[in-house]
Amino acid sequence: MERAQPPTARTIIKMSQTVLVTGGAGYVGSHTIIELLNAGYNVICVDNLCNAFSEKDSLPESLKRVQEITGKTVGFYAVDLKDKAALTAIFKKVSASSPFQIESV
Ligand SMILES: O=c1ccn([C@@H]2O[C@H](COP(=O)(O)OP(=O)(O)O[C@H]3O[C@H](CO)[C@H](O)[C@H](O)[C@H]3O)[C@@H](O)[C@H]2O)c(=O)[nH]1
Secondary structure, three states, X not given: OOOOOOOOHHHHHHHOOEEEEEOXXXXXXXXXXXXXXXXXXXXXXXXXXXXXXXXXXXXXXHHHHHHHHHOOOEXXXXXXXXXXXXXXXXXXXXXXXXXXXXXXX
């Protein structure tokens, strides 16, 4: 009997619809998000805002511009990656609302 082959990296990327971008409110991250959104991916950004401007309880300015440029919505969490509990809660929430696999870049 033929054994199932593990998916290649290319297959995994094709399966994925939601991409988690860390530091996405910064320069490189926000430009990466624009490209991902334009390529059809859903994007969730996790950034602790240590080097990004954001009004209280509001999307960071950079991500507001990303939404204006692309006409698409970015999920955002003001969380430090070292905060394991918060990160676990984000993964649970996103997994529950989306049947797709999550990739990180
Ligand atoms: O522990 C951390 C550290 C940083 N961040 C976030 O990560 C993002 C980093 O973005 P930056 O714009 O500070 O850094 P980049 O590497 O994206 O961009 C920097 O490097 C680029 C070249 O690589 C250019 O020079 C650019 O102008 C310069 O801002 C920020 O939103 C910051 O808040 C976190 O969430 N957690």
